Each structure stands twice: as structure tokens, then as C-alpha cells.
Amino acid sequence: MITIERMLIDTTEKLFKQTCTKELINDSENGIFPKIFWNELDSMGITTIGVPEDCDGSGFTKLDAFAVLKIAGSFAAPIPLAESIIANWQYVELGLPLPNTKQTISMINEDVDLQQHSEGWIINGTFNRVPFTQWADELVSPVKTTTGKWYLLTIPLNLTTTAPDSNIAGESRNKVICQNTSINSSQVIAMTPEHAAQFIHETLLGRTMMMAGALQQILTMSIHHAKERQQFGRPIGKFQAIKQQLAVLTGLATSANVIADSAATATVDNIQFQTEVKIAKTYISQSISKAVPIAHQIHAAIGFTHEHPLHQYTRRLWSWRDEYGSEAFWAKQIGENVLSSSKSLWNQL
Secondary structure, three states: OOOHHHHHHHHHHHHHHHHOOHHHHHHHHOOOOOHHHHHHHHHOOHHHOOOOHHHOOOOOOHHHHHHHHHHHHHOOOOOOHHHHHHHHHHHHHOOOOOOOOOEEEOOOEOOOEEEEEOOEEEEEEEEEEEEOOOOOOEEEEEEEOOOOOEEEEEEEHHHOEEEOOEOOOOOEEEEEEEEEEEEOHHHEEEEOHHHHHHHHHHHHHHHHHHHHHHHHHHHHHHHHHHHHOEEOOEEHHHOHHHHHHHHHHHHHHHHHHHHHHHHHHOOOOOOHHHHHHHHHHHHHHHHHHHHHHHHHHHHHHHHHOOOOOHHHHHHHHHHHOOOOOOHHHHHHHHHHHHHHOOOOOHHHO
């Protein structure tokens, strides 16, 4: 029996395969927004997966949304899909209607100053490395004030100043500057520390699922190349050295996908969810440092050319591994949590 969830994944994968081409990705790196592709995803309800239908969403679960984000990663999709999906979750969970806009997010900011006045709030501060601001209408970000209170800000980007920047994959990661920016009271929503932590870890997991998808794709590309590329009268995949490299790459990509899926299926209300997400991001980031060189070694010189699509994935993997905290940052967090726990190490596993 084909479930509705399976139909969602199959339909989404088919759309990405037909639309998210090498040329579309190259165009996006030159500043051209893939409007037709985005509108198709939006009309299918992909941008509101995990939002209940009675809240104007497409239904399904967050687990389904993370599966879709893995597909997005496997096609190197140059769109703010993860950002829009997770921002929409925040609106609904805080009792807000879904906006008719494209959103981007900034995961955590503690150096943003908020001052309340009679007509609303004044914001001063900087949001660093914000994805896809040139194509978004609104920035959604949790902010922790100096008094320890948490707020979710929804800031119209036309009220801010943007300093352009990008990652090595050519994806925009701009600096958003608020200087005496005035917003309405409805755009500053109080949130609990627990809700803020959930936002942070769901954002982290979204990027982790995309990394897992991209790793799986470079494995697929490497296997295909090893079968097709002939050397000394036979496919290079027949040589023992290449077989060994492919075996290592297969292990890295497979384990990355297993650990990402484990984090996604963890119960969000369970504190173990946060631990699993940190472990997944740490492990997959570490795997990238081994997997990407292997993929390029198998492809040899052609893998470094602009014409070959391999670089569209490997450049993103190098970039994403450091976004929302590097493996060193999260490994330290995991270690500190273990040391501060009253449980023994084995009881925490």
C-alpha cells in the first residue's frame, strides 16, 4: 500500500528532479531567484508542511518536512525552503496567522537591543550570516535580551539595512542591520526558553538533513562516475583502490543518513531530541571533511570543473558544516552536557 506520506516524498522528488537543474543552481548563484520553481513548491504546499490544515497549512508532520529537506539537500536546492518551513512553524506555535510572504531566519541572537515604547518596539543590532535575505520579505529570529527574556521577532526586511555576503557555495549569507528600527507590538512575541530551544534545534536539524541528502548525492554521483569512466580498458570502479574509496564513502554517507533520520524521528518533547540533533550535526560535519575529498578523488580532474555538477554539492557541504555552529562548537556542548549530568555516561545513551 502506498501511503500519503510516500506519495508526498515521491511527488516532491519528481518535482526537484525536473526543475532543480544544474543551470537553475548556477543562475541562483548569479542572483537570479528561481521564481517558477518556488511558486510550484508553494502551490503544492511544500512550504507549509508540518502546519495543520486548520491553520492554513498542508498538514503532514514535522518528520515529513525533514524528509523533504533531505530531498532539497540532495538536489542542492538554492532556495529558502528550510527557513520558510521552520518560520511557519513558529507562527503557528505562537498563535499567529501564516503570513503571505517569504521568510528567512536567524537562529539565535543575544546582542540585539530591544526597547519598548508606546507604539511598539525599537530594535538596534546586527543579525549575521542570514540566508537568502535578497529573496525574502521577513526575518524571523529568536532574541534573548539582557534581562534573560526571550522574544520572537518578525522584522520586515525593507525596514533594515543589508550588507551583502555569501558562503563559498555562492548562497547569500547577508548581514542584516537594525538601526533604530521601529516595529509593531504584534511583531515582537514573548516566548519561553523551551520554545526558543526548540526553534534552535529544529533549525539545526533542518540544515543537518540537507547535509545528509547532499552526502547521499555525492555518493550516487561517485558510483555512477566509477561505472562510466574507463581507464586501461575497464571502468575505474573495477580497480581495488577505487573500490576501497567507494566503500569508505558509502559508510560515511549511509551512517550520516541513519543518524540524521534518528534525530528527526526523536520525540520533540523529549529532551533527548536536542541531544540527538547536536550529535547528528557534529557527526555529519566531521564526515564531510572525509567524504568530500574522496568524491573529488574519484571524479579526478573533471570534478573540479565548473561544468560538472559535483562542486554544487561539495561547496555547499563545506559551507553548511560551519553554519549554525561548527562540529567543534556542538561537540563542546555535548561534552559539557555529559559532564554536568547527574547520570552516568552509559545511562545517557
